[in-house]
Amino acid sequence: ELKVEQNPLFLSMQEGKNYTIYCNYSTTSDRLYWYRQDPGKSLESLFVLLSNGAVKQEGRLMASLDTKARLSTLHITAAVHDLSATYFCAVDYDKIIFGKGTRLHILP
């Protein structure tokens, strides 16, 4: 059965710092997604990664995919308070499986 593990599950960091969220999955997959969820809100799609070595960037967020290592990373550069949210990765393997989410709190 496909398993998706995110770490860390909680992260508190200072503004201006860099950090990385990791998403490991157990089986070869067609697609990997990253989502953002603000407290009490719905989800927002951030990135869809398809192929090995894929890298996508949007503002201070950059996502990458290593299919051989079954690992995706979401890198945050020079964090700002507005990036505080819960970030989910999800892997598409005939059905979509989500990680538990990483709750990110950025301190001003």
Add this chain to the structure above:
Amino acid sequence: DSGVTQTPKHLITATGQRVTLRCSPRSGDLSVYWYQQSLDQGLQFLIQYYNGEERAKGNILERFSAQQFPDLHSELNLSSLELGDSALYFCASSARGGTSTDTQYFGPGTRLTVL
């Protein structure tokens, strides 16, 4: 505003009852996805429809069913409700779905409380 609408926003019902959640996708989107989010189970993918046909199935219980109508709106039917069905139910839509890379746009969700 994502352009995806869900009704109702909140639903309170009793165990054993049946409810219907409705989702209208963004104009032009052919694919609809249903998700469940609860504290116990986290985020779970339930089912995907593409242009009226079931495309992928996730952890959808047999007590649950869904369909996508010719006008592309979708309904999720939950029957014989149990306390554990209390959750947020999101739908999302995308232009094509399937093997494409198109973005999913999420609705605001329906919060279901089963008493």
